[in-house]
Amino acid sequence: MPHDHHDHLSPSGHPYRADDDHPLTYWQQMEIAVRELLIEKGVTTAAEINAQIDAMDARNPANGAAVVARAWTDPAFREDLLKDASAATRDMGFDIGPMKLIALENTAEVHNVVVCTLCSCYPRNLLGLPPDWYKSRAYRSRTVKEPRKVLAEFGVDLPDATQVRVHDSTADMRYVVIPARPAGTDGWDADRLAALVTRDSMIGTGLAKTPDSA
Amino acid sequence: MSAPQFMRVRADMPPGHVRTPAYLRGKTGWVERRLGPFPNPESLAYGLEGQALPLLRVRFTMAEVWGADTSHPDDTIDAEIYAHWLEPAEAPHAP
Numbered sequence: 001m002p003h004d005h006h007d008h009l010s011p012s013g014h015p016y017r018a019d020d021d022h023p024l025t026y027w028q029q030m031e032i033a034v035r036e037l038l039i040e041k042g043v044t045t046a047a048e049i050n051a052q053i054d055a056m057d058a059r060n061p062a063n064g065a066a067v068v069a070r071a072w073t074d075p076a077f078r079e080d081l082l083k084d085a086s087a088a089t090r091d092m093g094f095d096i097g098p099m100k101l102i103a104l105e106n107t108a109e110v111h112n113v114v115v116c117t118l119c120s121c122y123p124r125n126l127l128g129l130p131p132d133w134y135k136s137r138a139y140r141s142r143t144v145k146e147p148r149k150v151l152a153e154f155g156v157d158l159p160d161a162t163q164v165r166v167h168d169s170t171a172d173m174r175y176v177v178i179p180a181r182p183a184g185t186d187g188w189d190a191d192r193l194a195a196l197v198t199r200d201s202m203i204g205t206g207l208a209k210t211p212d213s214a
Numbered sequence: 215m216s217a218p219q220f221m222r223v224r225a226d227m228p229p230g231h232v233r234t235p236a237y238l239r240g241k242t243g244w245v246e247r248r249l250g251p252f253p254n255p256e257s258l259a260y261g262l263e264g265q266a267l268p269l270l271r272v273r274f275t276m277a278e279v280w281g282a283d284t285s286h287p288d289d290t291i292d293a294e295i296y297a298h299w300l301e302p303a304e305a306p307h308a309p
Contacts, residue, residue, distance in 0.1 A: 118233060118235060144279075144291055145280060147289065148286060148289075163289060164286065164289040165273075168235060168292065168293040168294075169294075170295070171294035171295075171296065172249070172294065173269075173294055
């Protein structure tokens with residue numbers, strides 16, 4: 001093998017990624033069969049399915065960033081968001097479908113971080129699809145047991161005086177973290193602030209960007 | 215503020231679809247807030263009608279879940295647990 005390794009490298013020197021031309025799995029076949037039956041029986045159409053995929057792909061962390069930035073700048077909205085995050089985000093104009101959302105506020109005293117140990121529950125209807133690591137066994141199992149170590153690996157080192165609250169998204173609710181507003185942003189409007197709000201800061205594995213790092 | 219309401223998660227290990235994480239079974243926490251009712255996912259998973267159940271957010275200390283020698287015993291874990299998995303309990307320690 002040591003002599004033929006160059007066969008596996010592209011002209012730029014990177015290994016080729018293996019083709020994924022393996023047979024369909026049981027559940028892939030099941031999904032195709034159910035989808036085709038639903039179309040055949042007139043329950044839905046291919047166009048409707050594509051429209052739903054487009055709608056989900058159009059959702060992205062910028063939606064959440066707009067919500068967070070408004071909570072930072074509009075005290076009445078912040079109160080509404082903490083009381084009923086589903087209603088507050090809908091009132092703001094986001095189509096979150098039937099999602100039941102809880103907003104968790106980070107402060108100097110408390111740092112919230114969200115995980116789903118059972119599967120990969122994530123506020124997709126607001127933030128779009130989750131990052132791959134969110135679904136990994138390592139993130140799911142370690143975050144409830146050693147959250148500070150996991151956070152440190154994401155570059156978030158918290159003082160002992162800050163309490164860490166892990167939220168295991170086990171059932172019907174979904175969670176979005178409101179990161180702490182960075183210092184040095186007095187007088188910024190919501191649009192400018194939204195650029196500081198990262199996807200990870202709304203999961204709790206990151207902090208909002210600071211003005212000098214943005 | 216009223217006194218915290220302590221609840222113990224049943225320590226059962228039934229087969230089938232359950233949305234109560236195994237690492238919390240037998241552990242005691244306090245009610246953070248009440249939600250629901252939501253249909254029981256243990257029935258929904260099999261195409262049956264789920265009985266509407268209260269869902270409670272229960273907060274546990276790291277000390278309760280992982281033992282007193284865990285690195286930050288006062289950090290917490292919140293989880294949503296359906297009412298039929300919970301029974302009233304005494305405080306294991308100060309919340």
